[in-house]
Amino acid sequence: MQNAAGPAFLADCPTRLAVEIISDKWAVLVLFGLSRQPRRHGELAGLIGGISRKVLTQTLRRLQQYGLVERHAEAPRRVEYSLTDLGRTLVEPIEAATAAQARAEG
Numbered sequence: 243m244q245n246a247a248g249p250a251f252l253a254d255c256p257t258r259l260a261v262e263i264i265s266d267k268w269a270v271l272v273l274f275g276l277s278r279q280p281r282r283h284g285e286l287a288g289l290i291g292g293i294s295r296k297v298l299t300q301t302l303r304r305l306q307q308y309g310l311v312e313r314h315a316e317a318p319r320r321v322e323y324s325l326t327d328l329g330r331t332l333v334e335p336i337e338a339a340t341a342a343q344a345r346a347e348g
Contacts, residue, residue, distance in 0.1 A: 263308060263332075268293055268301045270336055273325065276311065277333045280324035305329070 263269050271290045275281060281289070287298050302323055305311040310329035314322045325333070 259308070263305075263310070264335070266301070268297060269305060272298070272301050272305060273310065273329060273332055274336050274340070276323060276325045276329070277336070280314065280322040282320075282322055286323065 268290075271293070272286060275286050275289045283295070283298065283302070286302075287293060287295055290298070293301075302311060302313070306313055309326055310332065312324050312326050314324065316322065
């Protein structure tokens, strides 16, 4: 059934999910933090100022569920996170938004 207002208003619309992901400030910062290289949880926590370990863990799990981040457990205490191919598709828009904000701030 088609929503009269358009497909973006449907709960399962991919566009709606994409907007939900990129509007979450922690998700964007985690994606950007992983854009250059895989990182461990502690590295990401240190890189992203102001995020608690609990919120970082929740964000990483959510991004894994969306298929944007992969968790690699090399040993019991050695876990790294990296972007999937799908996650890498968001790096360019995030970089463009960051550059636009930097230009606006002068």
